[in-house]
Amino acid sequence: MALHIGDIAPDFTTTTQFGPFSFHEWAGDSWVFFFSHPADFTPVCTTEMGRTAQLAGEFAKRNVKPLGLSTDTAEEHLAWIADVNDTQNTDLQFPILADADLSVARLYDMIHPHQSETAAVRSVFIIDPEKRIRLTMTYPMSVGRNFAEILRVIDALQTSDKYRIATPADWEVGKDVIIPPSIKDEEAAKLFPQGWKEYRPYLRTTKLD
Structure with missing residues (x-):
């Protein structure tokens, strides 16, 4: 099976x-x-x-x-x-x-x-x-x-379930996480008021603490 x-x-x-x-x-x-x-x-x-x-x-x-x-x-x-x-x-x-x-x-x-x-x-x-x-x-x-x-x-x-994020290669607790492309900037601003780094429109990273 x-x-x-x-x-x-x-x-x-x-x-x-x-x-x-x-x-x-x-x-x-x-x-x-x-x-x-x-x-x-x-x-x-x-x-x-x-x-x-x-x-x-x-x-x-x-x-x-x-x-x-x-x-x-x-x-x-x-x-x-x-x-x-x-x-x-x-x-x-x-x-x-x-x-x-x-x-x-x-x-x-x-x-x-x-x-x-x-x-x-x-x-x-x-x-x-x-x-x-x-x-x-x-x-x-x-x-x-x-x-x-x-x-x-x-x-x-x-962490992904709790914050609606994704994790990059080699991620460990405390490191930056990824805001998924499915979350548009307007919603992301509410979910992640701390802001984010945008490397490409599809690649945004943020800190959780």
């Missing part, structure tokens, strides 16, 4: 290390960072799970709930989490979906046959409180994710 930006993220029920799990109900009014892994007890996955746990405070202050997945059982997750906590010096508290039958991985197109027929690639879905997919990224099994980039794109999406 091909999932596109703007689609409603499909709902599902399964289990995690905490017990029965219903996706949309669990997500509630939060953003979701949904990310998949090839397998428990593997090196790259262990570092990624650990990094997500270490960043719990950063996700929480952005109203984001992390949600992991690998094609293993909940019992295997519990044993693996002990290893993650020990080797990564953390305390993993977010749910990891048990998906031994590949049902969720197939629903979200996480099985790429040229990588593996039975293990998920490293997919990322950023999902907003309306349950819409706002961003997708896919990494091969051998490459760990950049968590600074994951936090950056969440900041960019949330």
